[in-house]
Amino acid sequence: xxxxxxxxATGAFVPHLRLDGDEIEAAxxxxxxxxxxxxxxxxxxxxxMAVAAGRDAxxxxxxxxxxxxxxxxxxxxxxxxxxxxxxxAVAALGLEADxxxxxxxxxxxxxxxxxxxxxxxxxxxxxxxxxxxxxxPGEAGQxxxxxxxxxxxxxxxxxxxxxxxxxxxxxxxxxxxxxxxxTVDGLDITTYERxxxxxxxxVAVDALDVPADAVTAVALHQPTADIPHRIxxxxxxxxxxxxxxxxxxxxxxxxxxxxxLGLLAAIDASEPSSHVVAGCFGSGASATALAxxxxxxxxxxxxxxxxxxxDVPYAQALRERGTIGETxxxxxxxxxxxxxxxxxxxxRYRLEAGQCPDCGAVAFPPEGAxxxxxxRVTFESVSLxxxxxxxxxxxxxxxxxxxxxxxxxxxxxxxxxxxxxxSAAGDSARFPVQLTDCDLDDVSVGDxxxxxxxxxxxxxxxxxxxxxxAPE
Amino acid sequence: MTDAYIIGAGQSDFGSFPGESYRSLxxxxxxxxxxxxxGDFDTDSIDEAFxxxxxxxxxxxxLSGPAVTEHLGLHGIPTTRVxxxxxxxxxxLRQAVMAVRSGMADVALAGGYEVMTDMSGDHTKWWLGVxxxxxxxxxxxxxxAGVYAQMASAYxxxxxxxxxxxxxxxxxxxxxxxxNPHAQLGFECSLxxxxxxxxxxxxxNLYHCCPTTDGASAALVASEEVARELSDAPVxxxxxxxxxxxxxxxxxxxxxxxxxSETAARRAYDEADIGPDDLDFAEVHDCFAIAELAAYEDxxxxxxxxxxxxxxxGVTDPDGDLPVNTSGGLKSKxxxxxxxxxxxxxxxxxxxxxxxxxxxxGANVGLTHNVGGSGGGVTVHVFERADGGAR
Numbered sequence: 001x002x003x004x005x006x007x008x009a010t011g012a013f014v015p016h017l018r019l020d021g022d023e024i025e026a027a028x029x030x031x032x033x034x035x036x037x038x039x040x041x042x043x044x045x046x047x048x049m050a051v052a053a054g055r056d057a058x059x060x061x062x063x064x065x066x067x068x069x070x071x072x073x074x075x076x077x078x079x080x081x082x083x084x085x086x087x088x089a090v091a092a093l094g095l096e097a098d099x100x101x102x103x104x105x106x107x108x109x110x111x112x113x114x115x116x117x118x119x120x121x122x123x124x125x126x127x128x129x130x131x132x133x134x135x136x137p138g139e140a141g142q143x144x145x146x147x148x149x150x151x152x153x154x155x156x157x158x159x160x161x162x163x164x165x166x167x168x169x170x171x172x173x174x175x176x177x178x179x180x181x182x183t184v185d186g187l188d189i190t191t192y193e194r195x196x197x198x199x200x201x202x203v204a205v206d207a208l209d210v211p212a213d214a215v216t217a218v219a220l221h222q223p224t225a226d227i228p229h230r231i232x233x234x235x236x237x238x239x240x241x242x243x244x245x246x247x248x249x250x251x252x253x254x255x256x257x258x259x260x261l262g263l264l265a266a267i268d269a270s271e272p273s274s275h276v277v278a279g280c281f282g283s284g285a286s287a288t289a290l291a292x293x294x295x296x297x298x299x300x301x302x303x304x305x306x307x308x309x310x311d312v313p314y315a316q317a318l319r320e321r322g323t324i325g326e327t328x329x330x331x332x333x334x335x336x337x338x339x340x341x342x343x344x345x346x347x348r349y350r351l352e353a354g355q356c357p358d359c360g361a362v363a364f365p366p367e368g369a370x371x372x373x374x375x376r377v378t379f380e381s382v383s384l385x386x387x388x389x390x391x392x393x394x395x396x397x398x399x400x401x402x403x404x405x406x407x408x409x410x411x412x413x414x415x416x417x418x419x420x421x422x423s424a425a426g427d428s429a430r431f432p433v434q435l436t437d438c439d440l441d442d443v444s445v446g447d448x449x450x451x452x453x454x455x456x457x458x459x460x461x462x463x464x465x466x467x468x469x470a471p472e
Numbered sequence: 473m474t475d476a477y478i479i480g481a482g483q484s485d486f487g488s489f490p491g492e493s494y495r496s497l498x499x500x501x502x503x504x505x506x507x508x509x510x511g512d513f514d515t516d517s518i519d520e521a522f523x524x525x526x527x528x529x530x531x532x533x534x535l536s537g538p539a540v541t542e543h544l545g546l547h548g549i550p551t552t553r554v555x556x557x558x559x560x561x562x563x564x565l566r567q568a569v570m571a572v573r574s575g576m577a578d579v580a581l582a583g584g585y586e587v588m589t590d591m592s593g594d595h596t597k598w599w600l601g602v603x604x605x606x607x608x609x610x611x612x613x614x615x616x617a618g619v620y621a622q623m624a625s626a627y628x629x630x631x632x633x634x635x636x637x638x639x640x641x642x643x644x645x646x647x648x649x650x651x652n653p654h655a656q657l658g659f660e661c662s663l664x665x666x667x668x669x670x671x672x673x674x675x676x677n678l679y680h681c682c683p684t685t686d687g688a689s690a691a692l693v694a695s696e697e698v699a700r701e702l703s704d705a706p707v708x709x710x711x712x713x714x715x716x717x718x719x720x721x722x723x724x725x726x727x728x729x730x731x732x733s734e735t736a737a738r739r740a741y742d743e744a745d746i747g748p749d750d751l752d753f754a755e756v757h758d759c760f761a762i763a764e765l766a767a768y769e770d771x772x773x774x775x776x777x778x779x780x781x782x783x784x785x786g787v788t789d790p791d792g793d794l795p796v797n798t799s800g801g802l803k804s805k806x807x808x809x810x811x812x813x814x815x816x817x818x819x820x821x822x823x824x825x826x827x828x829x830x831x832x833x834g835a836n837v838g839l840t841h842n843v844g845g846s847g848g849g850v851t852v853h854v855f856e857r858a859d860g861g862a863r
Binding site: 464 | 610
């Protein structure tokens with residue numbers, strides 16, 4: 001590992017929907033464990049958030065996606081209990097198929113593993129930590145949030161991983177999810193939990209070779225805002241240094257992603273020549289501490305991700321998360337077989353179109369005869385831009401959705417559907433899209449919209465992902 | 473080549489009939505068609521049948537055509553089931569006309585049937601989305617209301633049309649359908665009602681959308697020789713135009729009209745050697761209000777953007793220059809997908825024989841316009857009184 005290898009760009013993603021703590025208090029009559037929580041919409045999950053943050057990091061860097069040849073993803077909430085989701089992220093981000101993949105999961109310490117994996121790799125490597133835990137609405141569900149942070153490692157890093165330390169202990173029951181369950185649980189044995197977390201994290205952090213007085217911010221395990229401060233009592237960092245790396249009151253308990261987002265906040269708050277520390281914890285239990293040397297400042301994109309959001313009422317938050325409103329739908333999904341869907345992934349993830357070599361018309365999808373000259377040609381590949389103009393639009397209300405979209409509509413309400421026109425290679429092409437992350441009253445023909453990677457629908461247990469569009 | 477004539481046409485009631493099957497509904501249509509033949513018609517003289525259906529619900533998806541003709545006792549005749557979504561029986565009629573014109577059949581049965589109201593809402597919508605472009609358009613989350621609503625959004629943007637313009641289609645067609653005993657929604661509606669109904673897919677509200685319907689329709693197509701023998705007032709198929717288009721709205725050049733309608737109309741007018749000015753009435757495919765507006769323009773009744781004016785000025789009212797959808801149209805009469813095309817021919821047959829419920833004075837030439845999906849397949853037929861109006 002070159003000593004100069006480090007983080008060259010970062011990305012952040014926080015779901016558009018936010019639940020204010022006041023809503024939680026009104027619903028439960030008790031004080032809310034977090035001030036605010038991000039709510040993943042019905043079409044979001046750890047994969048879509050990972051792709052959004054990963055794309056943000058790549059676009060903030062000098063690298064093309066195809067130059068990134070290692071992808072490390074961490075989450076406690078993979079979309080399926082068994083099946084790789086890394087290949088979907090590779091395809092959605094536009095990485096090459098020979099990229100190496102590393103997945104870290106099963107505990108909130110996973111983010112540290114992904115960061116170390118990308119730091120150790122050769123060549124440009126992306127670490128993405130994305131998480132969207134759910135909990136019983138009366139317990140962990142009161143604090144759960146969501147979000148994703150991405151770190152692109154390459155030579156000449158602005159933020160260099162200088163040391164790492166891990167400690168573990170056979171101490172279960174603090175934060176776990178039983179097989180077959182979707183909700184995180186804990187035995188709530190307060191002293192046992194706090195001591196285990198504090199001991200493991202502080203010992204790991206203490207083991208780092210880092211000048212403590214040069215550390216300007218630390219991002220510690222943070223299921224709630226008080227825990228990092230409790231950990232710090234066993235360390236030499238003051239409250240302000242801890243607060244700089246604590247974000248849980250803005251995004252909620254986003255599992256593995258909260259300390260990763262906290263690390264972005266810590267980097268944001270640090271000048272060149274300072275140091276930042278991350279201290280991740282996972283029940284079971286283990287802690288991994290990471291020390292970073294900040295050599296140059298980085299635009300993390302964190303504040304933009306935090307600012308872009310709209311408040312939703314408590315019941316909507318429950319619906320969006322699928323806590324209520326889940327439904328089985330008669331009639332099944334559209335007859336688009338998995339193989340035919342799979343063949344169209346370059347179009348569905350990356351808007352790959354074709355240009356007619358004879359007349360220059362752009363075809364989307366690039367198949368069949370040319371849409372303009374009607375000749376049977378072999379299209380030359382062109383990519384449509386990820387933004388375009390709405391040329392026709394409607395709102396599909398309750399009762400108007402094809403059955404495969406009924407579960408989403410139950411959770412997310414009416415959705416907009418538009419035909420978008422995008423220009424490429426001197427021509428333009430149109431394609432139908434679903435709209436997301438928008439107030440439907442504010443969207444009309446003539447508006448500009450941009451692509452977002454989202455869940456489209458699930459059928460026979462398989463979720464199909466693709467691009468939806470939101471106002472630019 | 474002989475000309476083809478309609479010597480009989482009929483339909484079942486259109487509506488929701490839990491007690492009926494697609495076969496029993498077709499019985500009603502067939503009986504009415506046979507009864508409408510002036511002379512003594514022997515059903516054994518039917519040489520061949522072409523029956524349209526989408527197959528909503530997936531009931532007898534294979535071989536439903538033969539199942540119908542065998543049920544009717546038309547034992548052994550060749551029967552072809554025709555599928556072109558909502559234009560299925562427009563195309564079935566075209567096939568029957570071709571069979572007669574070619575001389576392969578002296579009498580051909582054209583018809584269609586659909587049962588749409590005997591399943592759950594989700595199941596119905598599954599089927600209402602199978603004739604849009606499946607891989608992209610439907611998977612953006614649309615059924616047909618959504619696709620036509622997109623068309624409406626583009627049309628309103630381009631030409632400044634309003635909800636009131638869309639609603640006038642419902643008011644006119646309901647006024648006509650209220651006179652049609654076969655109509656599913658045979659009641660009148662006010663402009664206020666039609667403008668203020670709940671949205672189905674904005675900008676289209678409930679009154680801008682046709683219902684789902686059970687029903688069947690049939691037409692007996694015969695050679696000139698048979699027509700002269702059996703009919704006092706046969707109706708000549710003067711022009712049979714048809715055209716295909718890209719199945720998805722997003723794939724087509726125009727978002728505000730249906731190019732295949734334009735092409736099919738031109739072919740039908742050319743064959744009949746007439747123009748839109750020669751028409752006395754038309755039955756157009758008003759599955760959604762925007763579709764009737766687009767049809768006026770695609771069929772050459774007016775210039776682009778002028779359709780709202782035609783409605784406002786009453787040009788397409790029964791007493792206007794070019795009455796449209798005197799049957800009530802799909803909006804009021806109902807839209808049993810596979811039965812709609814020949815259902816329109818039933819109205820044209822009645823008009824040209826002076827037997828319509830909303831009769832257009834001096835009707836000599838009429839047109840029917842049947843659209844599959846949002847414009848992937850279209851038929852346009854021009855019909856004429858064979859007696860030159862001297863019955």
